[in-house]
Amino acid sequence: MKVVIIGNGISGITAARFIRKLSNHEITVISAETDYFFSRTALMYIYMGHMRFKDTQPYEPEFWTKNRINLMRAYVENIDSNAKKLTFSDGKTLNYDKLIIATGSSPNKFGWPGQDLQKVGGLYSYQDLENMEKTSSSGIKRAVIVGGGLIGLEMAEMFHSRNIPVTILVRETDYWNVVMPPEESKMISRHILEHHIDLRLETELKEIIDNGNGEACAVITNKGDRIDCDYVGLTAGVHPNIGFIEGSGIEKQRGIVVNEFLETNIPDIYAIGDCAEAKNPKPGRRPIEAIWYTGRMMGETVAHTICNKKTEYTPKLWFNSAKFLDIEYQVYGTVLARPAENHASFYWEHANGKMSVRLVYDKNTKEILGFNLMGIRFRHEVCEKWILDKTNIETVIENLSLANFDPEFYEDYSSAIRSLYNQKMGKKLQSKSKRNLNIVLAFLRG
Amino acid sequence: MSNSYKVNVKPQQINTMQKVGLGLGFLGLIIMVLSLFGIIQNPKLMLTIALSSVGLGIVIFAINQYKGLPLGIKNNGNWFTDISSKGTFAWITGIVLTSFYILLYWYPLYLGQGSGDAGNTGLIALFDPLSIFLKGKPASQWFVYGVLYTLAILGFGIKFILKYRHNKYQQLRTISVMFFQLAFAFLLPEILQGLNQPYYNFANMWPLNYYFFDKWHVNGLLSTSNISLFMFGFGLAMIFLISPFLTYKYGKRWYCSWVCGCGGLAETAGDSFRHLSDNSLKSWKLERWTIHIVLAMSFIMTIAVVGTYLSEMGGTAWITRSQFMYGIIAFLVVFVGVLFKYRGERLNKDEKIGILSVAAFVILLILMNQFSGQGNNIFFKDSYSLRKWYGFAIGSAFSGVIGVGFYPILGSRVWCRFGCPMAAVLGIQQKFFSRFRITTNGGQCISCGNCSTYCEMGIDVRSYAQKGQDIVRASCVGCGVCSAVCPFCA
Numbered sequence: 001m002k003v004v005i006i007g008n009g010i011s012g013i014t015a016a017r018f019i020r021k022l023s024n025h026e027i028t029v030i031s032a033e034t035d036y037f038f039s040r041t042a043l044m045y046i047y048m049g050h051m052r053f054k055d056t057q058p059y060e061p062e063f064w065t066k067n068r069i070n071l072m073r074a075y076v077e078n079i080d081s082n083a084k085k086l087t088f089s090d091g092k093t094l095n096y097d098k099l100i101i102a103t104g105s106s107p108n109k110f111g112w113p114g115q116d117l118q119k120v121g122g123l124y125s126y127q128d129l130e131n132m133e134k135t136s137s138s139g140i141k142r143a144v145i146v147g148g149g150l151i152g153l154e155m156a157e158m159f160h161s162r163n164i165p166v167t168i169l170v171r172e173t174d175y176w177n178v179v180m181p182p183e184e185s186k187m188i189s190r191h192i193l194e195h196h197i198d199l200r201l202e203t204e205l206k207e208i209i210d211n212g213n214g215e216a217c218a219v220i221t222n223k224g225d226r227i228d229c230d231y232v233g234l235t236a237g238v239h240p241n242i243g244f245i246e247g248s249g250i251e252k253q254r255g256i257v258v259n260e261f262l263e264t265n266i267p268d269i270y271a272i273g274d275c276a277e278a279k280n281p282k283p284g285r286r287p288i289e290a291i292w293y294t295g296r297m298m299g300e301t302v303a304h305t306i307c308n309k310k311t312e313y314t315p316k317l318w319f320n321s322a323k324f325l326d327i328e329y330q331v332y333g334t335v336l337a338r339p340a341e342n343h344a345s346f347y348w349e350h351a352n353g354k355m356s357v358r359l360v361y362d363k364n365t366k367e368i369l370g371f372n373l374m375g376i377r378f379r380h381e382v383c384e385k386w387i388l389d390k391t392n393i394e395t396v397i398e399n400l401s402l403a404n405f406d407p408e409f410y411e412d413y414s415s416a417i418r419s420l421y422n423q424k425m426g427k428k429l430q431s432k433s434k435r436n437l438n439i440v441l442a443f444l445r446g
Numbered sequence: 447m448s449n450s451y452k453v454n455v456k457p458q459q460i461n462t463m464q465k466v467g468l469g470l471g472f473l474g475l476i477i478m479v480l481s482l483f484g485i486i487q488n489p490k491l492m493l494t495i496a497l498s499s500v501g502l503g504i505v506i507f508a509i510n511q512y513k514g515l516p517l518g519i520k521n522n523g524n525w526f527t528d529i530s531s532k533g534t535f536a537w538i539t540g541i542v543l544t545s546f547y548i549l550l551y552w553y554p555l556y557l558g559q560g561s562g563d564a565g566n567t568g569l570i571a572l573f574d575p576l577s578i579f580l581k582g583k584p585a586s587q588w589f590v591y592g593v594l595y596t597l598a599i600l601g602f603g604i605k606f607i608l609k610y611r612h613n614k615y616q617q618l619r620t621i622s623v624m625f626f627q628l629a630f631a632f633l634l635p636e637i638l639q640g641l642n643q644p645y646y647n648f649a650n651m652w653p654l655n656y657y658f659f660d661k662w663h664v665n666g667l668l669s670t671s672n673i674s675l676f677m678f679g680f681g682l683a684m685i686f687l688i689s690p691f692l693t694y695k696y697g698k699r700w701y702c703s704w705v706c707g708c709g710g711l712a713e714t715a716g717d718s719f720r721h722l723s724d725n726s727l728k729s730w731k732l733e734r735w736t737i738h739i740v741l742a743m744s745f746i747m748t749i750a751v752v753g754t755y756l757s758e759m760g761g762t763a764w765i766t767r768s769q770f771m772y773g774i775i776a777f778l779v780v781f782v783g784v785l786f787k788y789r790g791e792r793l794n795k796d797e798k799i800g801i802l803s804v805a806a807f808v809i810l811l812i813l814m815n816q817f818s819g820q821g822n823n824i825f826f827k828d829s830y831s832l833r834k835w836y837g838f839a840i841g842s843a844f845s846g847v848i849g850v851g852f853y854p855i856l857g858s859r860v861w862c863r864f865g866c867p868m869a870a871v872l873g874i875q876q877k878f879f880s881r882f883r884i885t886t887n888g889g890q891c892i893s894c895g896n897c898s899t900y901c902e903m904g905i906d907v908r909s910y911a912q913k914g915q916d917i918v919r920a921s922c923v924g925c926g927v928c929s930a931v932c933p934f935c936a
Contacts, residue, residue, distance in 0.1 A: 010893070042894035049523035050931075051721075051899050058893045058908055060727060161522040163459075194516050292892045321890050323933040326518030326612075330890075354517075380888025405887055407929050409614040437885065 001025045003306060004086065004096035006076050010292055011273025012102035013037040014299025015306075020067050022307035027068070028094070030086075032075035034126050036061065040104075041292060043129045044154045048161040079248035081266045098268050098306050101245070101256060102299070105238035105274040105290050112146075112234075114208030118215040120232045123155045132158070132231070140164045140230040144219050146205045147236035148175050150322050153188075155233045156197050157325055167198040167227055169205055169219075179337055183347055184356060184374055188324045191354065195325055208232050238290055240275040253277055255288050260312045262302045270305070272298035282315065284334060291320055317384050327354055332383040333370030335360050343369065346393070346424070348417045350375070357417055361393040368396050376413065377405035381444050397421050398432040402440055463510035471503030481572040482557065490575040497597060504601030508608050517612035519931055521721075521900070529854065530718045536854035544851030551842040554587035580633075581640030589636070595711065596632045600624055602714035609717075615926045619703055623710035631707045644670055646677040649705050651684040653744040654868035656841055660833065661755050690875060697882025698872035699924025706868075708861060711850065712902060713925060716858025720902035720927070723857030729904055733864050733921065734800070740840055741870035742804045746811060747836045749774055750829035771812050778805050789878040840865065859902040863921055873920030882924065884917040886910065897928035 003019055005012040008031035016027050042056040064071055072094075078087040079099070086094045107122025109115045121131045132155075143159045145152045148170030156166045172178060175192060177185040192199045204222040211217035218228045240255035251257045251265040255277030262270050273295035278287045297315055304311040321330045335358065339345065344363045349356040355375035361368050367390040371383050382403040386396055400414035412435055422429055433439055460468075477486065477496040486492045512520065529535045549556050558568025566574055570585050573593060577585035603624040610616035630649040639645055644666040652658035658681055667678035692700040702709045712720075749771070756767040765773075782805050786793070793801070849861025862869050876882060884907075891914070897907035903921045907928045910917045917928075 039893040039895060041892045042896070045894065045896065048521070049526040050521040051895055052525055055895045055899045058895065058912060062727075191516070293889055296889075319889070326516050328933070377887070380890055384888070407613065407615045407926055409618055411614075 001097045002095065003027050003098045003100065004094060005029045005100040005102060006086075007031065007102035007104055007273070007275075008034065008037045008071070009040060009102060009104050009273060009295065010037075011104075011295035011299045012100065014296045015100050015102065015272060015303045016069050016299075017067070018300050018303030019306055020069060022303060022309070025098075025307075026070075028070040028072055028096075030072045030074050030076060030094075032073070035071065035073060036064075038126070040124070043123065043126070044158050047129060047132060047158045076244055079245060079250070079269075081248055081250070081269060084268070096268075099270070100302060100306075101242075101250075101264075101269065101271040101275060102273045102295075103241045103244075103275045106241040107234050108237045108239055109234060110236065112205055112208060114210055114216060114232075115234065117208055117210055117232075118213075119230060120208060120216050120234060122234050122238075123151050123158075124238060135231050136162065136164070138230075142167065142227070142229040143231040143233060144169065144227050144229040145233035145235055146219075147234065148172055149179075149235060149237060150176070150324075151238075152233065152235035153192065153324055155235055156192070157195075159231075160195060160197060165198070167200060167229070168192070169203045169221060170199065170201050171204050173201055175199065175201075177337055181335065181337055181339075181345070181347075181358060181372065183349060184329075184358070184372060185337075187349070187353060187356065187374055188327065191325055191327055238274070240277065240288065240290075242275050260314075261305055261310060262298060262313055263305075270302050272302050278313075285315065285318065289315075293319065317387055319380065319384075327375050328373075328377065330373040330378060331371065332378070332380070333360070333368075333387040335370040335372040346421060348413070348420050350413065350416075355413070357413070359393060359396060365390070366392050366394070368393050371403075378403040379405040379440065382440060385444060394427070394429055398429050399443075401431065401435045402433050402443055404435050461510055464507050467503045467505070467507030467510065469503070470499045470506065474498075474500035474503060478569055478572065482568045484558075484567055486572055489572045493572050493575055496572070497593070501597055501601050505604050508605035511605075512608045512611075520609050521931065524718075524721055530721070532722065532855055540852055540854045543853070544847055547842075547847040547851050550587055550591055551846060557587055557590065559587050560584070577636075580636045583639070592632050592636070595707070596627050598715045599627045599707070599710045602717065603710075606714050606717055610930065613926075613930050616930060619926070620713065622704045623706075623713060626705045627707050627710050638673070642670075644674050644677070646674070646681075648677075648680065649707065651681060651689065651868065653741065653748065653871065654706070654708075654866060655681075656744055656747070656836060656867075657833075659748050659752050659755075661751070661758075664755065689872070690879075693872050693875040693882075694880050695882075697880050697922070697924050698869065698876045699882070699922075701872060702862065702869060702923035703925045708845065708849070708866065709859075709923060712853075712858040712862060716853050716902070719853045719858045721857070721899050722855065723859060723863070723902050723904040725898050725901060725904040725906050727906075730906075733904070734797075736864045737866065737870045737873075737921075738800060738804060740844070740865050741867040742808060743836060743840065744867040746808060747829075747832050749808075749812065751833050754829040768816065771816055775809050775812055778809055781805075785878060792878060840867075857902060857904070859904075859923070862923065863903050869921070869923075876922070877918060877920040884922070884924070884929065886914055886916065888914060894933065896931040896933065900927050900931045902927070 003025045005016055005028070008029050012029055016029050019025055019027055036057050037059065038053070038056040039058060042051065045051045046053050046056060074092070075089040076086050077089050080087070084096050086096065088094070105124060107124050114120070119135050121128050123129070123132070140159070142165045145155050145166060145168045148168065152168055153175070156168050159166045174182065174185040175189045180188070189199060189201070200221070205219055206222050207220040208216050209218040209220065216229070216232045218226050219232055220226050242252060242256055245252065245256065249266060250269060255275050256264055256271035257279050258264055258271050258276045259279055262272055262276065264271055274288070274290040276288070276298065278285070281287045294315060298313055301311050301313045317333055319330070319332045321328070323329065336343065339360070342363050343360055345358055345360045347356065347358045356373070357376060358372035359368060360370040360372070368386050370387065371378060379402070397418050400417060401412055404412055404414065415431060418429055418431065421427065474496040477492055480486055481492070525531045529539065554570070555561070558566050558570040560566040560570070565571070566584055570587060570590055573585040573590045576593065577583060577589050603620050606620050607617050626649045631647050635645050635647050646667070647655070657663050664678070667674045689701065703713060753767050753771060756763050756765065756770055782801060785801065844865045845861045849865065852860055891908070891911040893908055893912045895908050897911060898905070901907050902925065903923060905917070905919050905922060907917060
């Protein structure tokens with residue numbers, strides 16, 4: 001059987017690897033972007049000089065030949081689902097028995113004047129990075145970044161690492177407060193300013209100015225300010241990259257619509273990762289989740305389905321992690337910027353203003369619902385088990401050291417957190433476990 | 447359509463105070479270079495100036511590199527900066543370091559080492575005042591080397607601590623290597639020598655210390671005093687009791703990245719080059735062969751030397767040469783047997799082949815030697831010339847010239863990774879008989895590659911992390927940098 005996968009990102013490659021593990025199918029992975037799979041999330045580190053491009057590739061070139069995964073550099077222009085045939089931009093064609101679409105996202109553009117000028121770009125693809133690099137080589141006196149999300153801050157960090165002054169325009173009152181609770185959002189805003197990055201809150205892009213040569217030279221904000229710059233980063237979110245499926249008969253809304261088995265409306269065509277939109281998302285989950293981890297899980301799931309073990313995509317528990325300049329961030333379970341009616345949250349912040357722990361729980365049942373962590377590492381499996389077991393918040397507080405995942409010799413703040421809880425709630429909870437790998441493993445088995 | 451990423455970055459500007467630091471450092475080095483030509487008059491004063499300006503220079507540079515920056519990982523521009531990305535300065539530094547090692551090991555005359563009754567001249571004479579102060583004897587090339595080595599670990603150790611001032615594990619570890627280098631590897635042996643005791647570095651042990659079982663060394667320790675007897679006992683205890691116990695509990699890091707001088711230099715002066723260590727599958731394969739071959743060679747060499755020693759003792763030792771030789775065979779058989787019986791499932795095919803063939807080779811060699819009437823000869827060479835050859839090829843050329851000289855080109859742990867027999871022994875213990883492992887955090891890995899890039903041992907950490915597996919590798923020295931540079935809390 002011939003399995004063809006469009007897209008060599010984490011979703012497509014995970015699917016290919018698992019299909020190889022489970023079967024002897026012929027596998028072809030098509031990419032218009034790069035020869036080999038690389039870690040998209042690491043693009044920033046190439047620009048910052050932490051790594052070379054090849055360091056971001058998790059597998060050596062021999063891996064693909066050894067595992068009989070054909071890699072093909074091409075751009076798919078048309079899908080003929082009746083003839084089960086792909087047509088490429090160079091006119092060549094390829095037949096498939098099963099097709100997996102894993103083409104990821106594209107940066108959003110909201111119809112801003114000047115959005116298609118030179119020296120304007122997002123940060124998603126390898127080509128975006130090349131574009132940034134090319135512009136940098138002709139000298140950037142200032143960069144302006146539009147959008148207050150993770151990618152915007154990553155881009156700011158990139159320019160900042162090369163001592164290029166950066167302005168970030170954020171529509172909201174604090175950085176990323178559509179996702180983050182207010183305290184954490186404020187913490188990040190403070191940290192951005194600490195790095196001398198010009199963060200402009202409640203400011204939107206109005207227009208990008210052409211220098212006369214088709215290149216951006218300044219932006220005008222909704223407050224009427226003009227900011228001169230040599231690069232404009234557009235990082236106001238992403239949308240599924242599915243323009244090429246036009247006319248194929250594959251059902252789409254914002255993304256390609258899939259059922260719980262990641263199947264599209266057309267037999268033998270599947271969609272996974274950023275470009276897939278769940279018809280019936282699981283409770284508490286969004287229809288499109290454009291993050292690394294979900295892409296990887298979908299890739300593994302679809303591989304099973306294709307290899308005759310029809311498997312439903314059932315993501316266990318929401319989690320995500322990132323790094324805002326120097327502050328690490330983890331979230332497990334449900335932590336909302338605007339909490340639901342029955343949610344209560346307990347928040348502890350270190351005096352240095354760079355570390356915090358937030359525990360979200362159900363007001364009525366006292367069950368733990370989520371963890372939001374800044375500058376402190378918690379152990380994934382422990383948090384997951386607590387949430388899935390509907391553990392009482394006080395049991396969590398008493399055993400907080402179990403979750404600690406900071407390196408050795410780091411201060412364990414569990415007791416500081418516990419005493420704040422005791423003080424606020426008028427309790428006298430004591431510590432019931434200590435930080436120790438064997439105890440953790442026993443807990444996870446138990 | 448292939449992707450070849452080109453960067454076009456101006457070299458990062460260094461600030462005025464950093465330039466002052468660099469200038470001071472070079473001033474010290476220039477004084478030392480000038481001393482080579484015998485044009486330094488007042489060695490006491492000039493040595494003080496040279497050493498303090500190198501030390502101060504490094505510290506001033508480091509303070510001003512990290513001053514005012516928020517706490518966090520400081521790897522910006524590593525692949526763009528000439529010295530840390532195999533640029534011109536890196537090659538020049540590599541060549542200068544390599545030449546220094548060649549002079550040091552084989553042509554100390556040119557450094558000014560006096561022979562016979564003639565006093566020192568040149569660079570070595572420059573260090574006489576300090577040597578006389580410490581032990582009442584003029585300097586030797588090894589004294590000069592020890593001073594410079596210790597200075598590098600202390601200076602760059604401070605730089606490393608400043609760089610990682612947000613990370614307590616890194617700080618403690620660095621303070622530890624600085625302490626062991628200064629106190630145990632440098633000061634204590636020098637002072638003991640001043641008290642007419644044999645040279646002994648408590649932080650070094652067999653088989654890294656390949657002369658431990660040499661006749662002159664053993665005799666020196668056994669016959670000098672109670673202190674030296676203690677040294678001998680301590681050395682044996684380190685090999686057979688202390689080291690296996692600590693490795694069982696903490697992994698080989700207790701030695702390789704907390705105590706050892708080679709490791710100490712790699713972690714401090716070598717830190718700017720750690721990302722240059724090759725992390726391909728090919729170099730992993732190569733590494734496993736070379737390090738274990740060196741281990742086998744040091745093992746054979748030591749057996750030969752001890753065997754000769756015992757036969758020269760005649761019957762006066764508590765064990766005869768034959769008993770010793772058969773004892774070694776028994777040890778090897780038991781060791782391999784235990785390994786296969788209890789840890790067989792952790793061995794892959796080529797590891798099994800490797801272990802069996804090396805053990806069989808050593809046993810065969812001993813048997814051939816026992817029955818051929820070659821006496822103290824192995825490979826038709828007597829044990830002392832074998833020992834001399836090992837010292838030349840491994841002790842000097844590999845560990846020094848390639849190991850340190852090539853820092854700016856091959857990364858900081860070439861010796862530790864491809865050659866050190868001590869690391870090989872501890873690695874086997876770590877992989878098969880230790881509780882130490884680095885755990886990864888569930889599904890958090892995004893395969894970015896920082897961990898693999900910054901692993902000085904060239905371990906592809908990412909290949910474990912992205913599968914959510916624990917990292918159990920013989921070569922891992924537990925420096926903890928993979929965890930430190932991980933941006934996603936994995």
